[in-house]
Ligand code: NAD
């Protein structure tokens with residue numbers, strides 16, 4: 001089968017032919033219908049050889065949907081032909097966190113060598129994908145595969161982040177979304193669907209600011225040195241009760257801290273390497289800062305439910321598997337509006 005692989009440190013990913021996978025006991029083979037392109041893959045492909053955590057070659061793609069093509073021995077609960085989304089942050093399934101559905105925080109994944117597809121295990125940018133357990137599949141139940149696939153990360157990750165701050169997003173409150181890209185433009189919609197908060201989006205690109213407004217941001221502000229001042233002015237000097245940073249670089253985490261209100265939640269989702277000092281006097285009183293990872297199995301079911309109810313719709317640009325390297329180039333150049341989706 002054809003697959004998009006990251007093969008050489010520092011080189012672009014390549015379309016190659018690899019053997020068709022076969023499902024072992026307990027596994028499910030999917031014929032991939034769509035795979036999403038995440039900025040985290042670009043981060044992975046920028047890491048140096050020293051300390052690189054995954055084996056190469058690595059088939060990319062940690063957002064996947066497909067139809068069940070074959071079942072390994074002993075698999076029940078899914079049938080051939082079912083259309084399903086893949087829950088990506090695989091865990092052991094039995095530790096205390098996994099028991100809560102929080103496989104993203106599995107206590108034993110490292111020790112057992114369990115890795116998400118596309119982030120260690122072979123990913124979804126291929127004609128077929130092996131899923132290690134049917135519990136990692138959620139039925140699409142009528143959702144369009146292209147529109148649904150980004151929800152497995154670009155939907156699930158902001159959903160998890162926002163859910164934590166729902167008690168603070170009361171009427172009259174403000175939420176700030178920094179970076180209105182793949183994750184951020186879904187975050188804006190989730191905030192509008194789940195909260196009465198006023199949503200202020202920050203980005204560096206005019207297209208992104210336009211998309212932010214289209215998907216529901218009340219205000220869209222250029223993310224420059226004046227952005228924090230602009231958010232302060234828009235909030236009567238008080239700042240925002242919740243700030244979600246989908247860039248996580250030094251300047252954006254600084255902005256995130258600078259626009260936080262007293263008792264605000266600052267959630268750094270982007271992995272841009274920025275750090276925000278926490279300590280008395282650094283931030284307004286009782287601001288809490290966190291850096292979450294992906295979301296739980298239950299939350300993925302909830303996000304797909306929201307999409308079925310029409311509350312979120314992902315803006316997508318599609319590419320064939322042969323065009324996948326171009327999709328990464330365009331994402332790297334800031335030229336993707338919404339999420340790029342590969343159709344293998
Ligand atoms: P993306 O490229 O689609 O979106 C990033 C957006 O940020 C773009 O619209 C870009 O114009 C904007 N941006 C860049 N610099 C900016 C700045 N200084 N101020 C404001 N906006 C700026 O990326 P994505 O796929 O949505 O991923 C976003 C981030 O989240 C990445 O760092 C990714 O690695 C990370 N991520 C983290 C998790 C997690 O679990 N923590 C999960 C998925 C992705």
Ligand code: ZN
Pocket residue numbers: 038039040041062153154
């Ligand atoms: Zn991702």
Ligand code: ZN
Pocket residue numbers: 091092093094095096097098099103105106107108109
């Ligand atoms: Zn576990």
